[in-house]
Amino acid sequence: MNNSKIERRELLKWMVFSLPPAFYLTGCGGGGGSSSSLMSATELPNVSPGADVFACTAGSMCKPLVMLYSYASGSQSPTTSNLNATLYDVTEATDRFDDGAQCYAFNGTSSQATALGIAALEKPPFGISFWAQSANTAYMRIVQIASESASTAAIDFNNQSGMGIYLGGEFSKYVLSFGTPGQFTDGNWHHFLVQYDGAALTAFVDGILRGSVNTYVHNYGGNLYVGGQGLTVWSGDIDDMRVYNRVFEASEVPQLVYAWTQVKPTTRNDSLMAYYPFNDNAVNENGRGFDGTLFNVTPTTDRFGQADRAYAFNGTDAYIQLPTALGPVPMDFCLAFWIQSSTNAQMAAFSVTKGATTGSGNLDFVFNDGAALTVTLAGTTTTTISCGSLGGLTDGAWHFVLLQLNGPTYQLYVDGNLQGTMQNGSLVLSSDSIICIGRGSGTGTISTDYWNGALDDVQIYDTAFTVAQIAAIMQLQYLPRDGGGAL
The missing domain is CATH 2.60.120.200 (Jelly Rolls)
Structure with missing residues (x-):
């Protein structure tokens, strides 16, 4: 992509404000096989009864959880918007820059966040980018996507592989999987990008391509569930989650990871x-x-x-x-x-x-x-x-x-x-x-x-x-x- 020079007003905004809300999910906090604990293609995510819930909307004081980066045809500059996630049993935590209360922690039992009706996820191209940290090597689900009637995609950790991705509503086996269990939940922060252009599903970890596969998808959904459900709830922190209506070239992905926010x-x-x-x-x-x-x-x-x-x-x-x-x-x-x-x-x-x-x-x-x-x-x-x-x-x-x-x-x-x-x-x-x-x-x-x-x-x-x-x-x-x- 032809990266244009940053406008001064954006740079000044960055220099003055520690975390511009319009740019962040600032919540902190396997060899593809089947598993008896996997949900079926028709099973929708649910929220634990009695979970503490609050809506993180554009007018609220909580930090936005998921941001949408939407690109018009031919544009190099996106329109950004808060997807107004509703948060269940999450707590504010220290982010990857050691700043307190700047990201969200998920408790591994009842935490979840939902952002519904995301049109960008209902047809390719699209991508999901996020930072995550966990020291839990158990099987966990961090992202699930669903339509109104069925689950259509998910991102898992530590289920026979380091990371596994379902896509298209087929949950009998991972479309793409790589790494070893615990490899990406080692207590360190890692950046993840999963994207689909209509033909190829690709996944990057810390800016490095870890897997790519050509696949045909006929089922999509626009409802995003962050944190998993049931026995597979994410235990750890999540920060800076973004949904894109585009995909990135491999040479561009390191810039998602390494840039001015490293200090x-x-x-x-x-x-x-x-x-x-x-x-x-x-x-x-x-x-x-x-x-x-x-x-x-x-x-x-x-x-x-x-x-x-x-x-x-x-x-x-x-x-x-x-x-x-x-x-x-x-x-x-x-x-x-x-x-x-x-x-x-x-x-x-x-x-x-x-x-x-x-x-x-x-x-x-x-x-x-x-x-x-x-x-x-x-x-x-x-x-x-x-x-x-x-x-x-x-x-x-x-x-x-x-x-x-x-x-x-x-x-x-x-x-x-x-x-x-x-x-x-x-x-x-x-x-x-x-x-x-x-x-x-x-x-x-x-x-x-x-x-x-x-x-x-x-x-x-x-x-x-x-x-x-x-x-x-x-x-x-x-x-x-x-x-x-x-x-």
Whole structure:
């Protein structure tokens, strides 16, 4: 799919609000064979007598359980709507970002949620995407779909296989099954996508295709039951359930899993100063201005294989220059970007050149100058961090580089691993410093050394991060994962 650049209003909405209700089921919380506990094709889900029930409607205060993403013909941006699920015996729980009361827990005995009359499920193409967590290795049903008269589809766990899918009203055996019992209920959060295009049923777990089968379906239903029933009720948490009236290409599915929500949005508020996804421009996508100027760069394919979502630099005169007046940032800050090159020549990927501000310094990220990467800060004093051997980071693969000032100490991370530290009191981000992407500062002993390769997803923060957050930031991207805005 041709992912369009996220609109600024959507991005700002994401930066300000921790969980936009219009985008989430934010409830948290086998080798295909037959089983005596399986329901028949005509048996409809039911709710335990006396279950605690409340309706989660658009006007209620509870968090929406299931969201519909509806795409008009030819549109890359969906209309989103809360499917107004009714919840039975579910409780709020901690979600996959360790935020409390942001998802729903199902108790394994009487919990269920219903969303009725979903037209998108009554004919292909359609898909169901959700996050789930459980440490229960018993047979459990997490999703069931039914018409007014009979059950038509279901998603099971731990019934002779790790995951099994019924489709079309035939419940004598799974249409598609894979994995081993307990494989996907190991106590960790996993993302699941099950989709049917009218010919092929496909299933993905954590962004990876786990099974595909061609099958003809003649029975569909529009009533969605989340959590199972009877002896097969889901025991665990469910979050961010979405119904789509489309299917996804395999290359698109990882973006359903890995995107900006891998770091709590509450930690991003006001800390992201600038972000450049290089989606065929050098616009700062947080909507604050400070857009870059392009010099002889060429759009290229990014690390996800998407065309025109990164920039190629020619090694001679290509670079991107940002305006001055981003700073001053006298305390903690963070610079991060992705690099890719197969050239072993000395070259710089990023630089900050000082202006007239007293106490400021020049910062350069130089590759293949006796080491894989050398970061030099030359100001009131000159200090360096070096790591790896020559060519070690220009091996044709994509690598993630992050430098942050954390208190008095600069820390260099490459691909999420700490490579070295230094201390230097020079000011880097001053009110008149010049930031260049794709070339060196050309000051002192540092030459201009234009970058020969690709660069992408340049980020500037006015904060420092923990090791866990840095590992998560490696997965961050301001791409509209399905055309509907940031995750």
